[in-house]
Amino acid sequence: MANGNNTADIGFEQQIWAAADILRGNMDAAEYKHVVLGLIFLKYISDKFEERYQELLADDDDVEDKDAYTEANIFYVPPIARWSVIAEWAHKTGKITDENGKEEFFDIGGIIDRAMRAIEKENKRLKDVLPKNYARSELDKRRLGNVVDLFTNIQMIEHGTDKDILGRTYEYCLAKFAEQEGKRAGEFYTPSCVVRTLVEVLKPFKGRVYDPCCGSGGMFVQSADFVSHHAGNINNLSIFGQDANPTTRKMALMNLAIRGIEADLGGYNADTFHNDLHPTLKADFILANPPFNLSDWNDGSLNDDPRWKYGLPPSGNANFAWLQHMIYHLSPNGKIGMVLANGSLSSQSGGEGDIRRKIVEDDLVEGIVAMPTQLFYTTQIPVSLWFINRNKKQKGKTLFVDARKMGTMVNRRLREMTTEDIAKIAATFEAFDNGTLEDVKGYCAAVTTADIAKQDYILTPGRYVGIEEQEDDGEPFDEKMARLTSELSEMFKRSHELEDEIRKRLGAIGYDI
Structure with missing residues (x-):
């Protein structure tokens, strides 16, 4: 079984899915x-607020002092947005008089939307980020009230602040949702074990961290976790990113918040590609899991873009566009x-071979890791990790690592x-950097650019690490x-006997072969 700190099982995933299940009907x-x-x-933010509220109350401090919450890095939740109010309205409808004396009819959906707007108003970082469409008519309010009941019994903070709560929940739910959405579930959260492998090798202690397709923000969260787990200061990291999907971007902002x-x-x-939101950024660490084999990314308007230093990537596949x-x-x-x-690693079509050759010749490729299959929820495409280093x-x-035999099945499909696998890969890169690495057949090899050239600049690790040496059994x-x-002779003999038996049985029912 995979190490517990690493698994998508976050302790309350059954309740999360049960909540989704309640709404699944319509x-x-x-x-x-x-x-x-x-x-x-x-x-989650309501639970954190309530925890801080009780601390202030015990110390006889002002429980409505916003600064008392922000200084503890906790969002201030105004009275109308607190979970106790939402829980009270789970199955109620009625009129509420606002501060201007205006009466308005509310149900649970309207109460939640009102709470989201109030939280955004009090916390500028969340402006235009939170979902505010719970009052829409197609959302069954009885079912929504049942979901609120379920969440009322979940203490989010009990699961600890060292977990990427939103990202891990998204990761778990997406596995379930993908079963229903099929190929439409192409937008996925990068599994935390893949992100951790990138982070443990790169070691982003301080500087500018960038993800040009940041999804729900897992790369940033894991980078911050790495720093805090190594007694660093996450304030030494500056985070930059963007995403094309508006809902996913908001999810990232919530996750980071x-x-x-x-x-x-x-x-x-x-x-x-068409609207780079950080055009002048020069990042110290870039971590990304871009969409695989993205087609139709360039309509011709990007042909002369200065980013394509090593060659224009084919319009039918954006892999080398992302890399460049x-x-x-x-x-x-x-x-x-x-x-x-x-x-x-090996494509020669659309000029990709020439682009890869130029990147290798520029001495940028520090390492390639071939990963095992079945790491992702929504695709079985085999993947590799590329590590690029300007210095x-x-x-x-270049270091080549064949990690295809690593990993543990946590269920039939995933x-x-x-943690041990990730530590081994990170230690391999560290030994390579220090010049102390010894090649291990079937696992790793440090290869010169000249030797890569002999392989036509193909970067498949299996070509370089060879086949694992078999232990001598002494026979x-x-x-x-x-x-x-x-033994083989006996097998052949048995095979012929079975063949004769099959012929006899088929012949008995009128079929001769």
């Missing part, structure tokens, strides 16, 4: 996903850790890299061959 998966995640955020991470995700959602975009945004000592489909310690060399070769050929 909503599409893509719709109720965001209903549930919005409630998770609201409940829960963790107290300040981030510049641009002022709106935007396509990274990130290289363009690297600082002089910057590093990249990114996920790419395995086709990018490699081992000049003229594999995870364990002399002649004796082993005699035994094996004898």
Whole structure:
């Protein structure tokens, strides 16, 4: 079983899915996903607020002093937005008189929307981020009230602040939603074990961290976790990112807000290629899991873009567009850790082979890791991790790691890299950087650029690490061959007997072969 700190099982996933299940009857998966995640955020910040509220009350401090919450990195939740009010209205309808004496009719959906607006008003970081569409008619209010009841019994803060609550919940739910959405569930959260592998190798202690397709913000959260777990200060990280999907971008902002991470995700959602929201950024660390094999990304308007230093990527596949975009945004000592489909390691079509050759010749590729299958919820495409470094310690060399046999199946369809697996890969890169790495057949090899050139600049790790050496079992070769050929002879004999038996049985019912 995979290490517990690493698993998508966050302790309350059954309740989360039960909440989604309550609404499943009359909503599409893509719709109720965001209903549930919005409630998770609201409940989580309410729990954190209540915890701080009780501390202030015990110390006889002003419980409505907003500064007392913000100084503890906790969002101030105004009275009308507190969970106790929402829980009270779970199955009620009625009129409420506002501060201007105006009466308005409310049900649970309207109460939640009112709470979201009030929280945004009191916390500028959340402006235009929270979902405010719970009052819409197609959302069954009886079912929504049942979801509120369920969440009332979940204490989010009991699950600890060291977890990427929103991201992990999104990750778990997406596995379930994908079963219903099928191929439409193409937008996915990068599994935390993949992100942790990137982070443990790159070690982003301080500087500018960038993700040009940031999804729900998992790369940033794991980077901040890495710093805090190594006694660093997350304020030493500056976070930059963007995402084309407006809902996913808001999810990232909520995710980061829960963790107290300040981030510049641009002022709106935007396509990274056509509207780069950070055009002058030079990042120290870039971590990304761009959409695999994205087609039709360039309508011709980007043909002369300065980002394509190593060649114009084919319009039918954006893999090398993503890679070159990130290289363009690297600082002089910057590093990249990114996920790419395995086709990018060997493809020669559309000029990709020439682009890859030029990047290798520029001595940018520090390492390639071939990952095991079944790591992702919504695709079985095999992937590799690319590590790019503008200032490699081992000049003229690239590390290849074959990690395809690593990982543990956590269920019938999903594999995870364990903490031990990730530590082994990180230690391998560290030894390579220090010049102390010894090649291990079937696992890792440090290879010169000249040797890569002999392989036509194909970067598939299996070509370089070779086949794992088999342990000598002590049986002399002649004796082993005699035994094996004898066993094979018996198998052939048994095979013929079975063939004859099958012919007889078929013949008995009138079928001769």
